[in-house]
Amino acid sequence: MSLFVNLVGLVLMALVVWWFWLSNRKSTAQAATQEATIIVEDGVYSPASIRANTGQSLTLHFDRRDPSPCAEQVIFQGLDTSAFLETGKTTTLTLDNLPAGKHRFTCQMQMYQGTLIVD
Ligand SMILES: [Cu+2]
Structure with a gap:
């Protein structure tokens, strides 16, 4: 029993x-992607999570709708990449030969937060 x-x-x-x-x-x-559009508005990146494949390139289109200075820069921590975003415009950024890992991307004050998952 x-x-x-x-x-x-x-x-x-x-x-x-x-x-x-x-x-x-x-x-x-x-799903892993090689291209995505990220809307920058109201303190959030949408989508805030992007998945990509190791060793491939990734093209991101940042559509900045937030005019506050907080949103003006996007920084990819650990990937040595950053870009200035113009309000009301789309800024395209291409990352090549992605290293595996979880890479954070934020504005310069780290109020906007996103994650790039590479595997
Ligand atoms: Cu900010």
Whole structure:
């Protein structure tokens, strides 16, 4: 009887792990891209998360709609890349030969925050 209870417990644990892993995978699943448009407005980048493939290039079009000075620059931490964005215009930025990892991109005051996931 206790063996049966243990088995049921194990199966339930396996189910929980499987369920958690599955739902986790669903929420983080994002297709890798080579080109994306990011709207800069109201203190947020939309989308704020971009996924790309290691070693490939990525072209980003920043559509700045926020006139405040806060939004004027985008900086890719650790990638040595930054750009000035003109209000009401789209600024295109191309990143080549992407290194694997999670790279943050922010405005100069780090109020706008985004993540570039390269894998
Ligand atoms: Cu800012």
